[in-house]
Amino acid sequence: VIAALTAIVFVTACGAGLALRVDRNADPARWIGESFLIGFGLSALVLLGLTFARVHWTLGWFVIVMILAGLPWFKRLHVRTTPLHWIDALTLVTVIGYVLFVTAAAPAEADFVSDWGLKAKVFAHTQGVDWGFLRNGWYWFALGDYPPLVPLSFDTIALFSGGWDDRWLGMINAGFGIAALLVIRSLAAEQLHSKAAAAFEAFAIACILLTPWLGTGDGPLVAYMTVAALFIRRGFITPGAVFLGLGALTKNEGISFVVAAGMAMLLDERLRKYVWRLWPAVLIPAPWLAARAIFRLKTYLATGSVFDRIAAHMHDPQTYAMLLQIQSVGPLLTTGVLIAIVLAWPQWRTKERFVIAAIALQIAFYVAAYVVTPLDVAFHIKWSWERLVWHVTPLLAIVSLEAILPMAAIRRYNV
Amino acid sequence: MARWKVYLARIACVLILAGGFKPLYLQMFTGARTSWAAALVERPYQKMPVYRAFMNGVAERTPPDARIAIAVPAEDPGAYTYGFLRGTYLLAPRITVPLFSGGESPTLQNIRYAEYVAAWHVNPHSFGPHFERVWSDGDGTLLRRVR
Numbered sequence: 001v002i003a004a005l006t007a008i009v010f011v012t013a014c015g016a017g018l019a020l021r022v023d024r025n026a027d028p029a030r031w032i033g034e035s036f037l038i039g040f041g042l043s044a045l046v047l048l049g050l051t052f053a054r055v056h057w058t059l060g061w062f063v064i065v066m067i068l069a070g071l072p073w074f075k076r077l078h079v080r081t082t083p084l085h086w087i088d089a090l091t092l093v094t095v096i097g098y099v100l101f102v103t104a105a106a107p108a109e110a111d112f113v114s115d116w117g118l119k120a121k122v123f124a125h126t127q128g129v130d131w132g133f134l135r136n137g138w139y140w141f142a143l144g145d146y147p148p149l150v151p152l153s154f155d156t157i158a159l160f161s162g163g164w165d166d167r168w169l170g171m172i173n174a175g176f177g178i179a180a181l182l183v184i185r186s187l188a189a190e191q192l193h194s195k196a197a198a199a200f201e202a203f204a205i206a207c208i209l210l211t212p213w214l215g216t217g218d219g220p221l222v223a224y225m226t227v228a229a230l231f232i233r234r235g236f237i238t239p240g241a242v243f244l245g246l247g248a249l250t251k252n253e254g255i256s257f258v259v260a261a262g263m264a265m266l267l268d269e270r271l272r273k274y275v276w277r278l279w280p281a282v283l284i285p286a287p288w289l290a291a292r293a294i295f296r297l298k299t300y301l302a303t304g305s306v307f308d309r310i311a312a313h314m315h316d317p318q319t320y321a322m323l324l325q326i327q328s329v330g331p332l333l334t335t336g337v338l339i340a341i342v343l344a345w346p347q348w349r350t351k352e353r354f355v356i357a358a359i360a361l362q363i364a365f366y367v368a369a370y371v372v373t374p375l376d377v378a379f380h381i382k383w384s385w386e387r388l389v390w391h392v393t394p395l396l397a398i399v400s401l402e403a404i405l406p407m408a409a410i411r412r413y414n415v
Numbered sequence: 416m417a418r419w420k421v422y423l424a425r426i427a428c429v430l431i432l433a434g435g436f437k438p439l440y441l442q443m444f445t446g447a448r449t450s451w452a453a454a455l456v457e458r459p460y461q462k463m464p465v466y467r468a469f470m471n472g473v474a475e476r477t478p479p480d481a482r483i484a485i486a487v488p489a490e491d492p493g494a495y496t497y498g499f500l501r502g503t504y505l506l507a508p509r510i511t512v513p514l515f516s517g518g519e520s521p522t523l524q525n526i527r528y529a530e531y532v533a534a535w536h537v538n539p540h541s542f543g544p545h546f547e548r549v550w551s552d553g554d555g556t557l558l559r560r561v562r
């Protein structure tokens with residue numbers, strides 16, 4: 001656990017300078033959260049870069065390159081206080097409970113064993129990204145084309161541990177969840193102009209944001225996607241683009257979210273003219289996408305004839321009813337969000353066009369993936385739909401709360 | 416603002432809070448964490464009890480660059496994949512060799528690539544005279560190529 005904590009502190013410190021450059025308005029809590037999110041993106045790119053340079057990963061090389069990559073960006077932090085509320089204590093208790101949850105044992109998700117953890121373990125032993133392993137058809141379940149940020153985050157901890165040990169890798173889940181929560185709490189305080197409302201929002205979404213799928217890419221992706229969309233929604237395009245790019249380095253769904261966010265900005269008159277400023281979202285995953293093309297890593301959605309697969313799936317269209325039957329979001333949360341949409345519809349229609357469009361497009365991409373999937377449709381939906389819907393659930397919950405919290409806080413009303 | 420809208424907004428806030436809440440995280444402050452941890456350790460292997468212990472035994476007795484075929488009962492490709500991918504994780508960085516092509520029946524064609532066979536609940540004699548027994552734990556047998 002000491003090695004994992006040391007890795008997290010070191011990587012966060014190396015991301016701190018870039019976080020200051022990306023978001024000049026951050027308070028200390030938000031700065032720490034952003035430093036973690038950027039730091040682990042930086043560490044993934046450094047490990048990828050060392051592989052490209054044919055340098056075997058060692059702790060010494062990693063530390064040197066991380067310091068060289070992170071240090072020049074430092075500048076003075078404009079210290080602002082983060083006003084707290086007693087509700088924040090409840091959030092803290094929830095977060096501590098989550099940390100106990102993720103550190104109870106090594107990650108046990110099937111996807112960790114078959115994909116995220118497997119790749120990280122192989123890379124840790126070969127001291128670099130093993131292209132032969134990723135290309136090997138015997139290990140199709142490892143999804144060799146998938147972006148590498150999460151496995152490389154595990155490898156960062158392995159470097160500090162002196163070898164592969166999966167016991168404390170849940171700390172990565174905890175780190176991403178807490179980092180995103182710090183950013184969201186800070187943005188909510190600015191948006192709502194009320195520390196009580198911001199604290200309530202953070203408490204309400206804590207359990208939604210702190211995902212239970214340990215050792216997979218979903219938790220980190222939820223963190224990056226949610227934070228990115230919230231920044232863009234506020235008009236902070238640069239940090240939004242950076243976190244979009246880091247999401248694209250985390251999962252293929254993160255790549256589709258870059259497209260969804262870009263298209264959503266085009267649909268929003270307020271944001272349309274800033275679309276070009278999303279260039280970091282394209283630049284950050286570019287090294288991986290280039291390597292993927294050079295080493296011909298197969299994307300399973302692109303194997304064989306797409307049209308044949310669509311035709312085959314259309315023989316049994318009722319399978320797609322599973323999308324409605326699988327209850328990924330509970331009835332209470334769904335009802336709460338629906339009430340928020342109805343109550344504040346004028347606000348949603350005018351101010352939240354970007355969020356609505358980004359979520360709708362992302363869900364449309366997911367459904368399209370089920371239409372072209374080479375896997376058995378029922379199997380694919382059963383094992384992924386719940387997690388995919390959860391990618392956008394925190395964002396929807398946050399925007400819903402921010403639409404109705406000002407109403408809920410009104411003390412004088414017309415009878 | 417109409418009173419009903421204010422109350423409805425408050426109800427919606429409470430619904431979102433309650434709907435997202437996960438009591439499991441708070442249960443971690445109690446003794447439930449110990450049983451949760453024990454369940455987690457075996458969860459990826461719940462369809463193949465003690466498989467993890469066998470594969471860890473195989474890993475202890477083979478070099479890190481070994482090529483190991485994984486033989487597990489395979490009624491269908493899904494059942495074989497369940498054992499193969501879990502064995503691959505436990506044995507990494509050793510190269511694991513699949514013995515199921517995805518066709519209707521298991522194939523031994525790939526056995527030529529293997530230096531070892533990790534046979535779990537599979538008759539070890541089915542691999543012929545080319546392999547000798549190295550170790551067995553009652554549920555599985557590790558075989559090594561002799562010629």
